[in-house]
Each structure stands twice: as C-alpha cells, then as structure tokens.
Amino acid sequence: MDTSDLFASCRKGDVGRVRYLLEQRDVEVNVRDKWDSTPLYYACLCGHEELVLYLLANGARCEANTFDGERCLYGALSDPIRRALRDYKQVTASCRRRDYYDDFLQRLLEQGIHSDVVFVVHGKPFRVHRCVLGARSAYFANMLDTKWKGKSVVVLRHPLINPVAFGALLQYLYTGRLDIGVEHVSDCERLAKQCQLWDLLSDLEAKCEKVSEFDPRLREDMALLADCALPPELRGDLWELPFPCPDGFNSCPDICFRVAGCSFLCHKAFFCGRSDYFRALLDDHFRESEEPATSGGPPAVTLHGISPDVFTHVLYYMYSDHTELSPEAAYDVLSVADMYLLPGLKRLCGRSLAQMLDEDTVVGVWRVAKLFRLARLEDQCTEYMAKVIEKLVEREDFVEAVKEEAAAVAARQETDSIPLVDDIRFHVASTVQTYSAIEEAQQRLRALEDLLVSIGLDC
Numbered sequence: 538m539d540t541s542d543l544f545a546s547c548r549k550g551d552v553g554r555v556r557y558l559l560e561q562r563d564v565e566v567n568v569r570d571k572w573d574s575t576p577l578y579y580a581c582l583c584g585h586e587e588l589v590l591y592l593l594a595n596g597a598r599c600e601a602n603t604f605d606g607e608r609c610l611y612g613a614l615s616d617p618i619r620r621a622l623r624d625y626k627q628v629t630a631s632c633r634r635r636d637y638y639d640d641f642l643q644r645l646l647e648q649g650i651h652s653d654v655v656f657v658v659h660g661k662p663f664r665v666h667r668c669v670l671g672a673r674s675a676y677f678a679n680m681l682d683t684k685w686k687g688k689s690v691v692v693l694r695h696p697l698i699n700p701v702a703f704g705a706l707l708q709y710l711y712t713g714r715l716d717i718g719v720e721h722v723s724d725c726e727r728l729a730k731q732c733q734l735w736d737l738l739s740d741l742e743a744k745c746e747k748v749s750e751f752d753p754r755l756r757e758d759m760a761l762l763a764d765c766a767l768p769p770e771l772r773g774d775l776w777e778l779p780f781p782c783p784d785g786f787n788s789c790p791d792i793c794f795r796v797a798g799c800s801f802l803c804h805k806a807f808f809c810g811r812s813d814y815f816r817a818l819l820d821d822h823f824r825e826s827e828e829p830a831t832s833g834g835p836p837a838v839t840l841h842g843i844s845p846d847v848f849t850h851v852l853y854y855m856y857s858d859h860t861e862l863s864p865e866a867a868y869d870v871l872s873v874a875d876m877y878l879l880p881g882l883k884r885l886c887g888r889s890l891a892q893m894l895d896e897d898t899v900v901g902v903w904r905v906a907k908l909f910r911l912a913r914l915e916d917q918c919t920e921y922m923a924k925v926i927e928k929l930v931e932r933e934d935f936v937e938a939v940k941e942e943a944a945a946v947a948a949r950q951e952t953d954s955i956p957l958v959d960d961i962r963f964h965v966a967s968t969v970q971t972y973s974a975i976e977e978a979q980q981r982l983r984a985l986e987d988l989l990v991s992i993g994l995d996c
Contacts, residue, residue: 550585584614638858651806667789699724713755793837887914923964
C-alpha cells in the first residue's frame, strides 16, 4: 500500500521515493499509521534533514504547541532539524497543487517553448506567446493584431522602457506575480499604464515592492484562451459565462485538434508544456500524425477515442488548471486524463467521484481508484467502507472485492493479510477516541471477521 511505502521511505530517508508518492501517487502527506505517527515524525526521528525540509515545504503539519509539533521537535535527531521545525510555516496541499501550474507558466516564460514572437528591449530578447499576452492584456491583443501583426520580432527602443521592468511585466502576465525591487516600481507603473493593466497599477501603488499574487485573475484570463478554442457548435451558453471571449480577440492558435468532427484551435505551448503525451505527439516521433494546414489555418491533428465534451474538460484544465466536473462526467474524463498523462486532472476527477460515495457506489468507486492509482480516493473509499461495514458485508460486490484482493496477494498463506481488509480495520480503529466508541468499533470489526470466516479467509 502506498501509505506503508511512504512511512518506510521516510524512515530510510529516500527523498526521491517520497517525492514520487506525494506528487505522482497523491498520497496524503499528513497520513497517520496505527501508532498515530506521521511521515514527518519518522523523518525527524531518523535524522533525515533533507527529507524533513521537503515534507515541510509540501504541507507537513508541525505547528507549535500541538501534539504533532511537540512530538517532532522532541524526537528530532539533530539541531538543524529542530531549527527547521521552529521556522516552520504551513504550506497547504492546495498551495502545492497550484505550484505545479505556476511552475509550468514560469517555465513557459523562461524557456520560451513554442513562442511565436520575440520582444527585443534595448538588446535584451524576451521569447513570448501571442496567445498569453492577448488573453491577459487588451492592449497587447490590439497591438499584436494591428501594428505588430505578422511580426516575429518586435524591437522596443523607447528610452523610457526598462528591460528589467518589461521582464517583470511579462512575469505578471504569465504567472500573476510581480517580483521587482523598489527601484524599478516607477518603471513598472509606467508600463502598466501604457498596457492598460489597471489592476496591476493599483496593486503597485498600494504594495510597492511587496510580492503580489493574483491567482484568480490569472486563471480567468487563461481560461479565456480555452473559450476561444471552443468550436462554435460547442459554445452554447458560453456568452453567459462571467468572462466571455471579447469581440475580435485573436488568440493566435498554432495547432488544431480535430475531435469527432469538431475543431479546437489551441496552442502547442500549453499542451506540450503540460503533458508528455502531447509533447510526444506534437514534437517527437509522432509528427507524422500532423495533417497539413488548410485555408491558412494552423496544422491539424485528429484525436481518436475521445468525445468533444470530454476534450472540452481537458482543454480548460490545460489552460486554467481547473474544470468543473460532475461525478457522472468524471469517469470518462478520468480515463482520458490517464491516457494523456495529466495527474492533476486525475486528481480533480478523484475529488469529484468522492462526492458520490454511498453504500451502492463505494465498491465501484474503490475499484476505479485502484485501477487509476488514485491513492487519496482509495483511502476515502475504505474510510467510508469502515463506517458502513455492517451493511457492506451483506453485499455481493463487496464480498467479491475482498475475494479478489485476497487472490491478488502472491502465494498467499492462510494468515496473510488482505490490503482492503487491513485498510478498513485501520479506519475502524482510528475512529475510537472515547470509551463509548470502543463497543461500536468492536461490533464493526466482528461483522468483518464473520464475513472472512464465512468465505474461508480468516486472517
């Protein structure tokens, strides 16, 4: 089980394995074992400073004057670890997930992957993307469609344009943040006025050198590119959305995805930057799948095995790191997210499926979680199973799941444990916090044990 692997890796100090389990398998960083210990506690106890710093940076909890905080501090093997714990500032899991998207946008700016225009400011080049600038700034959208239309290089020599301030402005357009020293604030204010970035201007005036984060506006502007990529026949009530595509806005697409007869006008920078599948499809040895451009449009690639509605969810996730998913749609989107190597979209599907857990669905959702390796959803399912185990033992689908889990254990002996049963037992035991709850927990465990005896799996 992934959680057991996480605890073992923390005791060993295997940072690479822990990173894989948290970032790829989505294991909860603050999970507890049967001794009520967390991964951070074991890393502190065994003296793995690098691992402690990684866990703290990724949401491990150790607030002062709490059980976890005092326990980690007391058990820490070295003074550097104790100092790190005292300097602790909490980073939530949602912040960590958002960082993946922020890092992608920062790389897009720094590396200029699939850029289609270069700004040269007093000799300093900036490789950028028309689609991003146009989505974030009406000024850039107008200039790129008029004065700078068709230009691959735009040279800016005006004496009042500072290259450092221009780079900071681009950082704001790409990431929603502005990291700038106080000596360049006036230069940034001048550029913000010229580019009609009134929100940035007001924040500059209010906060000056403070680093500002404008995540909601950033996502809204990037989602605009997805709005424009939608084929007309799928837009429906698009214009009733809070952020409709402005009239005459040209998003400068450089790739067309054809899905069941619908054409989505997109941008390689986003699809290649966020998915290894699309990077291989568009950049590497699958280039033969690309069809020639027609009528002056971008080259087209036909995608098979996916419906336009499902691809629309992929589209919005690619551009804004989010898409609204109903539990009914999550199943189809999940399989596509797995195929397109989009772990973040898989997690969104997992959160949606978790909303539909009940006695009738929990076994089916648990099977899906195991199939697609959604560790957090799998844990949520077994936690729910523990709550209703007395009813589940009477259901045929649950009995079959237990039998299949037992059969999957290689060369299973009579006393070997069954992962599903172990997880349910753990969650039953973890709910016991008072004496009055002990009897209820024992009753649940008896129901599970009786089932195991009846099907010959006493363990």
